[in-house]
Amino acid sequence: MEENKDLADFAIQxxxxxxxxxxxxxxxxxxxxxxxxxxxxxxxSSFNKISGLGIRFLINKExxxxxxxxxxxxxxxxxxxxAIKSTKVGSRIGEETKLADEEAHKDVYEVKQKIKLGNVDPxxxxxxxxxxxxxxxxxxxxxxxxxxxxxxxxxTEYLVNSDGTQLLATVPKVSFFYFLTIQENxxxxxxxxxxxxxxxxxxxxxxxxxxxxxxxxxxxxxxxKQGIKAPKGKMDLVAAPQVVGIMVHESAGHPYEADRIxxxxxxxxxxxxxxPDMVNTIIGSDVVNVVDDPAIENxxxxxxxxxxxTKARRKWLIKEGKINEFLHNRETAVYMDLKSNGxxxxxxxxxxxIVRMSNTFMLPxxxxxxxxxxxxxxxxxxxxxMEWNIDDKRLNQKYVGAEAYLIKNGKITDHVISPKLEISTxxxxxxxxxxxxxxxxxSGNCGKGEPMQAIPVWFGGxxxxxxxxxxx
Numbered sequence: 001m002e003e004n005k006d007l008a009d010f011a012i013q014x015x016x017x018x019x020x021x022x023x024x025x026x027x028x029x030x031x032x033x034x035x036x037x038x039x040x041x042x043x044x045s046s047f048n049k050i051s052g053l054g055i056r057f058l059i060n061k062e063x064x065x066x067x068x069x070x071x072x073x074x075x076x077x078x079x080x081x082x083a084i085k086s087t088k089v090g091s092r093i094g095e096e097t098k099l100a101d102e103e104a105h106k107d108v109y110e111v112k113q114k115i116k117l118g119n120v121d122p123x124x125x126x127x128x129x130x131x132x133x134x135x136x137x138x139x140x141x142x143x144x145x146x147x148x149x150x151x152x153x154x155x156t157e158y159l160v161n162s163d164g165t166q167l168l169a170t171v172p173k174v175s176f177f178y179f180l181t182i183q184e185n186x187x188x189x190x191x192x193x194x195x196x197x198x199x200x201x202x203x204x205x206x207x208x209x210x211x212x213x214x215x216x217x218x219x220x221x222x223x224x225k226q227g228i229k230a231p232k233g234k235m236d237l238v239a240a241p242q243v244v245g246i247m248v249h250e251s252a253g254h255p256y257e258a259d260r261i262x263x264x265x266x267x268x269x270x271x272x273x274x275x276p277d278m279v280n281t282i283i284g285s286d287v288v289n290v291v292d293d294p295a296i297e298n299x300x301x302x303x304x305x306x307x308x309x310t311k312a313r314r315k316w317l318i319k320e321g322k323i324n325e326f327l328h329n330r331e332t333a334v335y336m337d338l339k340s341n342g343x344x345x346x347x348x349x350x351x352x353x354i355v356r357m358s359n360t361f362m363l364p365x366x367x368x369x370x371x372x373x374x375x376x377x378x379x380x381x382x383x384x385x386m387e388w389n390i391d392d393k394r395l396n397q398k399y400v401g402a403e404a405y406l407i408k409n410g411k412i413t414d415h416v417i418s419p420k421l422e423i424s425t426x427x428x429x430x431x432x433x434x435x436x437x438x439x440x441x442x443s444g445n446c447g448k449g450e451p452m453q454a455i456p457v458w459f460g461g462x463x464x465x466x467x468x469x470x471x472x
Contacts, residue, residue, distance in 0.1 A: 062095075069350075404417075
């Protein structure tokens with residue numbers, strides 16, 4: 001990385017000499033490893049080293065972008081001149097682009113590893129998966145589909161721009177993912193989930209992969225074996241943190257992405273039911289508070305500065321039931337006469353940074369989960385989900401419970417199979433009458449953009465209680 005930093009600095013200088021009004025260069029080096037077993041059989045493991053440079057520039061009020069993994073000065077010079085020339089031609093018919101002013105930052109930071117990923121042998125990483133597989137099979141439960149993966153990476157990024165920003169960041173990440181199919185007679189249940197952190201191998205040890213998987217298999221098997229048909233009609237629902245996390249991510253995170261609001265994502269990831277003039281509009285009850293916060297230490301979506309060099313901060317998407325702010329980069333912020341709030345991210349050097357979530361979650365309330373349940377006369381407790389979907393505008397959505405239970409007179413009773421909640425986003429948040437304090441964070445790789453960028457995020461929150469919603 002050190003020997004190539006001068007190439008990023010050169011790109012800035014040369015682009016300015018060629019007439020660019022603004023330019024940024026992002027040099028990245030990543031060491032990544034991946035391990036997979038499928039139905040007990042180890043698959044091909046991956047050991048990757050990836051280096052490259054991405055350059056974004058503004059000329060004639062038109063944005064251009066190029067990337068290369070051929071880190072030679074003459075190559076960068078040639079590609080930059082070619083890209084600037086073609087962007088100038090396109091600016092004759094293109095849309096005028098402005099970028100919000102941003103303070104320059106200079107910083108060096110690193111997420112520390114208690115157990116360095118590079119010091120852990122591949123055999124030890126694979127053994128964790130094989131031991132988990134052995135534990136699953138020892139349960140004597142029919143699990144015909146078992147996909148388990150463990151991955152890690154360390155990325156060092158050097159970001160410079162023509163405003164004077166110089167940032168050097170090193171962020172290690174670890175991730176564990178599973179997809180299980182559990183069968184009992186003619187009934188089947190499928191569960192997938194992911195764990196992820198920024199940090200070292202200490203988090204893998206903390207997760208206890210074998211216990212996570214065996215607990216999951218036993219819970220789903222018991223639900224299939226003992227579960228009754230889910231009741232239908234209007235009733236109360238207590239949603240646990242895993243369910244709340246996906247709800248918040250899909251119906252409060254994505255529709256608050258400003259590029260989606262202004263139509264840039266319409267042909268790719270979709271649109272938004274939110275419009276710019278809806279700030280301060282009531283969208284839910286006053287106990288609903290949703291934030292996006294990239295600065296949480298060791299979170300999967302952690303960063304100190306975004307990929308435009310803007311300092312990260314907590315964004316209040318919904319505050320006391322009202323739409324409060326959107327996720328902005330420097331380009332979208334101009335449309336609302338604002339500054340960027342540090343929401344521009346790219347998954348790799350060869351992708352343009354776009355408006356993204358980081359760690360999106362509902363803030364805790366004052367109740368215990370038990371108190372939420374005690375307040376329900378007849379309803380459903382949905383601990384996690386097997387399926388979800390939502391429309392392109394993030395308005396109408398559906399959640400299908402995996403491990404779920406019937407609530408009678410304030411107590412959890414029978415297992416129920418596949419309760420389904422179908423609801424609109426305003427109805428969802430307006431139905432929330434109480435929020436617990438048992439906050440959990442869960443991990444995912446959120447997809448967006450063209451080409452697709454699956455970027456690390458956390459989502460979550462505490463348990464919530466929804467009153468009088470329709471279960472199908």
